[in-house]
Every structure is written in structure tokens, then in C-alpha cells.
Amino acid sequence: MIKRRILIYSLLIIIFTSVVILTIANYQSTKKYVLTSVERETKELLSNFSAEAKRFSNERIVELELMAEYIVLSVHNEEELVQFLHKQNSKMPFFTGLGFINPEGEITASDGQQFPVKEKESFERALNGEVMFSDIFTLHQDSTKKVTAISVPVRKNGEIIGVLSGVVNMEDIIGELFAETSLPGSVFLLKDDEVVFSPSKDKSFQEIVPDVESLLNEISNNDNGSILIDKKLEHYIMYEHAWDDWVVVVDSGSNPDTGTISDTFWRNTLFVAVALLVIFIVLFYVRQLEKREKNMRKRDLLTGLGNxxxxxxxxxxxxxxxxxxxxxxxxxxxxxxxxxxxxxxxxxxxxxxxxxxxxxxxxxxxxxxxxxxxxxxxxxxxxxxxxxxxxxxxxxxxxxxxxxxxxxxxxxxxxxxxxxxxxxxxxxxxxxxxxxxxxxxxxxxxxxxxxxTEQLAALNENQRLLVNNLNSALEKGEFYLVYQPIYGFSSESVVSFETLLRWKSPILGEVGPVKFISLLEENDSIIAVGRWLIREVALQVKHWENEGYKDIVVTLNVSVKQLLHPNFLHDVCSIIRETNVRPEMLVFEITESMVIQNIELATQTLLSLNDLGIQIALDDFGTGYSSLSILKMLPIQYLKVDRTFVKEVESDGGVSHTILKGIIDIANGLQLKTVMEGVETIEQLTLLKKMGAHRIQGYFISKPVLPEIAIEFVHNDRLIED
Structure with missing residues (x-):
């Protein structure tokens, strides 16, 4: 589950990271495109309006200069002068008004009104031969309008006799141009630091530009330029001098494309938020599945109870x-x-x-x-x-x-x-x-x-201590082997040994096999211990053979778990190759109770052992309910008769004697060698010899002893005298 959770979390992190990277890339790409587009359009708008303003002013100057050539003929006739001005004014809609200013500074307007000139400085300079644009002033006929005057000198025979002035309302002119343009942005027209035209009535120029004074100072020092207002949105102001003191200012902030940046940002933010929400939903779903799976792991599927x-x-x-x-x-x-x-x-x-x-x-x-x-x-x-x-x-x-x-x-x-x-x-x-x-x-x-109870606790503690120490006994080398001689009647000498496992713990001391063999079976340690035992026996047999004892056969017990383990035959073959022992010197002892658990597999394994040369002995014969029938099925060479019959052969009124005689006769008929276990007296030995038993084993011959002692029994030609 942990690996699966890590995999899911890793995938979700990768997906979320990919979404974030893609949205950031999309935002940056969109922002770059929009800013490039806005900058291009703003520059184009500024260039167009500056050019248009210059063109407009030049055209008005030319028009006034042409009128100045014809007005000479009407200067001295007031009625003709007014008619001329009125006629020209009706043909020139760009001029709010036309007027002739005599050298004394009195204006005769196209509507016939006469009044003194307001912009004296520009009048005087025009009277001196210059073409002049006046400062902003209030129109005499309409005080709500702020206008500027274009003044050109009127010459007669090379002498300046007055000034022709055309009043222009730049706010209306620029407004019409702004309404006609298809380029986005806001255009402002400034004259002498005063805003002549503004496209918005809701937001003033001062509200758009945080520091107007700085902008005006920069405008006064440079012909054109750009001022950054908002770095995040790349909002800036571009300006350019159109003519004289007129300045065209363009604001990129009103370009609707700049809103695309904000829209893209919030759209991508929403996309990331949705992705994050989906990830949280997936995580919640995964956690619920894990919780459900965890609960299922705590339930028994058959009964529905907790496990x-x-x-x-x-x-x-x-x-x-x-x-x-x-x-x-x-x-x-x-x-x-x-x-x-x-x-x-x-x-x-x-x-x-x-x-x-x-x-x-x-x-x-x-x-x-x-x-x-x-x-x-x-x-x-x-x-x-x-x-x-x-x-x-x-x-x-x-x-x-x-x-x-x-x-x-x-x-x-x-x-x-x-x-x-x-x-x-x-x-x-x-x-x-x-x-x-x-x-x-x-x-x-x-x-x-x-x-x-406490008494049971003490017993359990001893058992627990036994188990804990047993788990490491093999690793610590606490097991050792002893060998019990097997006496043959035909040779009247020790012809074989049975190997028995012993355990001496540094903590518990000598532990009897009855206490620990069953524990080895329970926790499957018998597999490793059994493999070790076979190898040690093989090495011992080889050692004795090297010392000259070439015909010593050694038997050893094999547990059911060993026999039925899938690696058992492989392990036996490996040990034989490693130790170079002769397989015919080994006899594996089994019990009928163990082989009936899986008679087919056991039989096949025993046949494979026979093929290797290893002989098989059926141990504890006579105690199982299927002893006679099993003799037909198993490929065995020895019958080891249970000690119970030998023990009672002299005391149960001849019953055990009859059974033993029957077993020996059956074994002889099947060409099996018999080994009588538990022989403790000379009387038992004598009786078994008369019955025709082949071999005996028991304390009368010897208890199990260490290998160096056991081999001494082979030196004695006759251990038992008739």
C-alpha cells in the first residue's frame, strides 16, 4: 500500500507541476504577445496623431497664408472685410472663427464684432512677420470654449499692414480624429502643461498619471519618450511634440488588450485551482479507498468478523x-x-x-x-x-x-x-x-x-525462553550430534550408527530432544537444521572413511517437512557432491505417520533417494494403523521395530513375542532387514537372536555417544559373548 500511495502521490505531483508549468508558460506567452501588440499599437497611435496634428497645423497655416494674400483688397473697407471673413469662415469648418487684427490690436471678427486682441505676444510677433500659435485662451463669442489662434502676417507691397488670425478648437479637432481611429488607447493633447483634449470625462489625466509633475518636466526636456506607470501590466505613457508647444500623449492603459493579461492570469489561476481541486478530490477518493481497503484488511472475509x-x-x-x-x-x-x-x-x-x-x-x-x-x-x-x-x-x-x-x-x-x-x-x-x-x-x-494462572505463566515463560534461544541455536553452533551403535547378529559386531541431534545452550544448559524437536517442526526451523544435520553426517562418514572405516553405515532421521519440501532432493544432491560421500553409506529414517500425509509425493521422493544409492528405514514400525499396507507402497530396505514390543516381550504372556516373530517373518519374506530398538538386557538380545532378527539397538549395546567414542565400538570384534 505504501508503494502504491507513493506512486499515486508522485503521479499527482507530476500532473500538478505540469499544469502549473503549462499555465505559467501560457501566461508568459500571452503576456509577451499582448505587451508587444500594445506597444506596437500605442506607438502607431502616437505616430498617427502626431503626424495628423502636424498635418492639420500646416494645412491651416497654408490656408491662412492664402487668405492673407486676398484679404489685402478688403482691408480698408470694413463691410467687404467682414463679408470676406464670413465667407472664408463658412468654407473653413476647421476654424472656429476668423479675424483681422489691425496694427492697433483691434480684431474684426467674421461675425462683424470688434474687440481687442487677447494674445498680444503672439499678435506682436506675427506683426513682425512670424507665423504664430497663441496660448490657450477663452473664445470671445463662447466663454465655454478654450481655443488657440494661428496668426500670419498680412502684407501689402511688402509691408505688413495687419495680422490674419484663425481660431482653432483643438479639442474638437482631436476628438473627431480620436473617434475615427480604430487603434486602441487614449490620446491626450497638451499645450503649455495644460490638457487641451482628454478622451474620458470619468477619469482625468492626473488620475491616470501618478506623478504629473515628473511627466511634464520630462516632456519639457525631451521631444519624445515613454514613462512606465505599472511594471506588472507594462502600463506606460508615450509622448511626442507635434508642433510648437503642442504635445500628443498616448496612454496604453486604456488599450483593451491589456485586460487580456489580467484575464489570462485569472483564467490560468482558475485552471490551476480547478486542477488542485481535482487533485484534492482524487486524494480524498484514494484516502477513502485506502481506508476502505484498510478496514477490509481488518475483516475476515468468511465470517465478517474482525481478524x-x-x-x-x-x-x-x-x-x-x-x-x-x-x-x-x-x-x-x-x-x-x-x-x-x-x-x-x-x-x-x-x-x-x-x-x-x-x-x-x-x-x-x-x-x-x-x-x-x-x-x-x-x-x-x-x-x-x-x-x-x-x-x-x-x-x-x-x-x-x-x-x-x-x-x-x-x-x-x-x-x-x-x-x-x-x-x-x-x-x-x-x-x-x-x-x-x-x-x-x-x-x-x-x-x-x-x-x-501464575503456574501456567511460569511454564509458558520457560517455553518462551526455550523458543527464543532455539531460534538462534543453529547460527550460534549450539547443536551437536551423537551416535548410537547398531549391533549386527551375523557379524557379531557394530555395523552401523544412528545419528541423534542434541542441543546444549549456554543459557539453558543441556536440552532434551523431546523439548525442542517439536518446536523446530512448528516454526519450520527443522528445514535448515535438517540440512545442517545431513551435511554433518556426510562429513563424519567421509572422515571415518578416510581413517579406514570404509563400511560404516550411518542412519539419520528425516522429518516430514524436510521430506516434502520442494528443495529437499536438491539439497541432498548438493551435499553429496560437496562432501564426496558415498550415498550407500547413508540411511534415511522415516515414520509411517509422516509419509501418509502425502503418500504419492513421499513415495516419489523415496524412489529418487534410492536411485541416488541412499537406503530408507521405516522407523517405529508396528505403532501405526496402516503399518502392514504401507510395506507394499514404500521403497524401503530396513524395518526398525518400535521399542514397545521389545520392552514387553518377556512380560505380556507371549503377545509381543508373537508379534515380533510375525514382523521378522514378514520382513524376511520381503527381503527387508530388521532393527530391534530398545534392547536393554541380555535376555532380550538372546530372544531376538533366536527369532531371527538381523540387528539390535539399545542401551545394552551403548547409549548415544560422541563420534570419537562411537568409533571405538568398531574396534571390538565381539562385544557380546554367547
Whole structure:
């Protein structure tokens, strides 16, 4: 799950990063394009208006100069002068008014009015022969209009006799030009630091330009230029002197394309926000799936109960909260046998039926199935007597038969382990103790409960200590081998040895095989230990052969897990090649109880061992229910008869004698060699020899001893005198 989560998160980060990069690239590209376009259009607008203003002023000057040549004829006749001015003014809509100014500074207007000149400076300079543009002034006929006058001298016979003045309303002129242009932007016309034309009535020039004084200073010092207003939006003001003191100013801020930058920014921001929202939704969905999957991992699919993960989690929470509770560990008796007999589907029906029974008895929120046929429920702690009554009730409840389709009624019993919590308890300790208690109940025959007590705790602690030390025994080299001599009647000497595993722990001391062999089987350590044992035996046989003992056959026990392991034959072949031991010097001992678990695979493996040259001995013969029939199926060369018959051969009225005689006769008929185990007296030896047994093994010959002692038995030609 963690790897999958990292993969999903990485993909989402990559996707989101890609979206951000693409949106930034799109924004930058759009911004660059817009700014380039706005700059080009603003420059074009400024250039057009400057050129138009210059063209307009030049045309007006030319027009006035032409009129000045003709007005000479009417200067001295006031009526003709007014008629001329009125006629020309009607033909020239660009002029708001026309007037002739005599040398005394009196103006005769086209409408016949006469009044003194206002812009005396420009009049005097025009009277001196210059073409002049006056400052802005208020129109005499309409005080609401601010105008400027273009003045040209009027000459007669080379002498200046007055000034022809044309009044121009530049605001109207520029306004008409601005209305006709298709280029975006705002145009302002300035004259002597005063705004003559503004395209907007809502926003003044001072509001557009943050620092007007700085702009006016720059305009006064330069013919043209550009001032940055807003770096983020690249808003700037461009200006250019058109003529005289007239200045055309263009504002790029009113260009609608500049809004595209902001629109693109917010559109991309919205896109990123939507992408982020989608990612959050995906993350939420993934978290919900993980949560659901996590919950599913805490449930048993067959019964719907919580599983071991849920149990440990709930138990930990209760222990952390300081709650006192009791754990009831329920294990069905002989369920594996029932399952194999009626089939796994019917077995699942039994488990489901058991879970329904337990739900009626226990709180289903604290009822769990933690293994194949293992159930647990936890409840608040009560008195020890009440807890024992609950456990006893569970045992009785399970006595009632279960109905299984196709099988009818199935009787099944259960074993229960009871463990109450203590202060500062731990989950794993409680589970181990409850498991140990239920195992003790099973050892006693099942169909009962065991209450975990201090005495049981001490026993469990010893078991736990044994397991903990056993786990590292092989790695630490704590195992060693001993060899028990096997005596042959025909040669009257030791002809073979049985290898036995021993464990000497630096902490526990010498540990008997009865205590640790079963533990090795339970945790599968027997595979590695068994491989080590075969190799050590092979090395020992090779060592003895190098010392001159070439015919010493050594037997060794092979567990069922070893025999049925897929790598077993490969390991045996590797050891033979590594040690260069002769395979015929090895005998592998098996028990009938182990081979019947998978008779086909076991038989095939034993045949492969025979092909290698390794012989097979059937150990503990006579104790299994299928001993005689199994002799027909297995490729064996030795029968090792169980010590029980030898022990009782002199005391049970001849029964064991008859059985032993029958076994020896069967073995002889099948050409199998017999090995009688547990021989402890000369009387037993003598009797077995008379029966025709081939070999004997037991304390009468020798206990298992170290290899250097065991080999000494081979030196004695006759260990036993008749």
C-alpha cells in the first residue's frame, strides 16, 4: 500500500507541476504577445496623431497664408472685410472663427464684432512677420470654449499692414480624429502643461498619471519618450511634440488588450485551482479507498468478523486506556481432520455456523476470527469464578451439533484458553499466554478450558525462553550430534550408527530432544537444521572413511517437512557432491505417520533417494494403523521395530513375542532387514537372536555417544559373548 500511495502521490505531483508549468508558460506567452501588440499599437497611435496634428497645423497655416494674400483688397473697407471673413469662415469648418487684427490690436471678427486682441505676444510677433500659435485662451463669442489662434502676417507691397488670425478648437479637432481611429488607447493633447483634449470625462489625466509633475518636466526636456506607470501590466505613457508647444500623449492603459493579461492570469489561476481541486478530490477518493481497503484488511472475509489485525488494534486501545479485560481464545478440536474428511466448502460452513453461535453469546464488535479455526472475543474483566463460568459455557455451547448441507449433523467441540489482563499488560504477551492456555487445553484432550494462572505463566515463560534461544541455536553452533551403535547378529559386531541431534545452550544448559524437536517442526526451523544435520553426517562418514572405516553405515532421521519440501532432493544432491560421500553409506529414517500425509509425493521422493544409492528405514514400525499396507507402497530396505514390543516381550504372556516373530517373518519374506530398538538386557538380545532378527539397538549395546567414542565400538570384534 505504501508503494502504491507513493506512486499515486508522485503521479499527482507530476500532473500538478505540469499544469502549473503549462499555465505559467501560457501566461508568459500571452503576456509577451499582448505587451508587444500594445506597444506596437500605442506607438502607431502616437505616430498617427502626431503626424495628423502636424498635418492639420500646416494645412491651416497654408490656408491662412492664402487668405492673407486676398484679404489685402478688403482691408480698408470694413463691410467687404467682414463679408470676406464670413465667407472664408463658412468654407473653413476647421476654424472656429476668423479675424483681422489691425496694427492697433483691434480684431474684426467674421461675425462683424470688434474687440481687442487677447494674445498680444503672439499678435506682436506675427506683426513682425512670424507665423504664430497663441496660448490657450477663452473664445470671445463662447466663454465655454478654450481655443488657440494661428496668426500670419498680412502684407501689402511688402509691408505688413495687419495680422490674419484663425481660431482653432483643438479639442474638437482631436476628438473627431480620436473617434475615427480604430487603434486602441487614449490620446491626450497638451499645450503649455495644460490638457487641451482628454478622451474620458470619468477619469482625468492626473488620475491616470501618478506623478504629473515628473511627466511634464520630462516632456519639457525631451521631444519624445515613454514613462512606465505599472511594471506588472507594462502600463506606460508615450509622448511626442507635434508642433510648437503642442504635445500628443498616448496612454496604453486604456488599450483593451491589456485586460487580456489580467484575464489570462485569472483564467490560468482558475485552471490551476480547478486542477488542485481535482487533485484534492482524487486524494480524498484514494484516502477513502485506502481506508476502505484498510478496514477490509481488518475483516475476515468468511465470517465478517474482525481478524487478528483488528483484534490487536482494539486490544491495544483498551490496554492503553487502562481497561481491565479478559481474552477468551477458542480453538476447534480436530477441525483439520473434519475439514479433510468433509471438504473445505463444508468446513467453511462449519466455521460460519460457529461464528453465528459465538455472535449470540458475545459482543460481535469484540468477536474475532484470527485463524483457520481460531476465534477470540474480549470482554470486561469479572471475577475469576465468573470468567471460568463463561469459558465453561462456551465449551458447553459448542457441544450442540451443527447442520451442514450435504453432511447432516456435525458434532464438534472446542478448547478455550482464558487470559485476564493485568497492569501494564501488552498485546503480544496476552495473545501468547492465551495461545499457550488453549494449547494446554488441547494437550489434555480438548473439549475444556484452561485458565491462565501464575503456574501456567511460569511454564509458558520457560517455553518462551526455550523458543527464543532455539531460534538462534543453529547460527550460534549450539547443536551437536551423537551416535548410537547398531549391533549386527551375523557379524557379531557394530555395523552401523544412528545419528541423534542434541542441543546444549549456554543459557539453558543441556536440552532434551523431546523439548525442542517439536518446536523446530512448528516454526519450520527443522528445514535448515535438517540440512545442517545431513551435511554433518556426510562429513563424519567421509572422515571415518578416510581413517579406514570404509563400511560404516550411518542412519539419520528425516522429518516430514524436510521430506516434502520442494528443495529437499536438491539439497541432498548438493551435499553429496560437496562432501564426496558415498550415498550407500547413508540411511534415511522415516515414520509411517509422516509419509501418509502425502503418500504419492513421499513415495516419489523415496524412489529418487534410492536411485541416488541412499537406503530408507521405516522407523517405529508396528505403532501405526496402516503399518502392514504401507510395506507394499514404500521403497524401503530396513524395518526398525518400535521399542514397545521389545520392552514387553518377556512380560505380556507371549503377545509381543508373537508379534515380533510375525514382523521378522514378514520382513524376511520381503527381503527387508530388521532393527530391534530398545534392547536393554541380555535376555532380550538372546530372544531376538533366536527369532531371527538381523540387528539390535539399545542401551545394552551403548547409549548415544560422541563420534570419537562411537568409533571405538568398531574396534571390538565381539562385544557380546554367547
Amino acid at each position: 487478528r489485525v483488528q483484534l490487536e488494534e482494539d486490544l491495544a486501545l483498551k490496554l492503553q486506556a487502562g481497561h481491565k479485560m479478559t481474552l477468551y481464545f477458542i480453538d476447534l478440536d480436530r477441525f483439520k481432520e473434519i475439514n479433510e474428511r468433509i471438504g473445505y466448502q463444508a468446513g467453511d460452513q462449519i466455521l460460519f455456523a460457529v461464528s453465528r453461535k459465538l455472535k449470540q453469546f458475545a459482543d460481535k464488535d469484540y468477536l474475532y476470527r484470527i485463524g483457520g479455526d481460531e476465534f477470540v472475543f474480549i470482554a470486561n474483566s469479572k471475577s475469576e469464578q465468573e470468567e471460568k463460568e463463561i469459558a465453561s459455557e462456551i465449551v458447553r455451547m459448542m457441544e450442540n451439533p451443527l447442520q451442514v448441507s450435504g453432511e447432516g449433523s456435525i458434532w464438534i467441540t472446542s478448547s478455550v484458553g482464558v487470559r485476564s489482563s493485568t497492569n501494564k499488560d501488552q498485546v503480544d504477551i496476552m495473545m501468547q499466554d492465551a495461545t499457550f492456555a488453549v494449547q494446554e487445553a488441547k494437550k489434555k484432550g480438548g473439549h475444556q478450558f484452561v485458565y491462565f
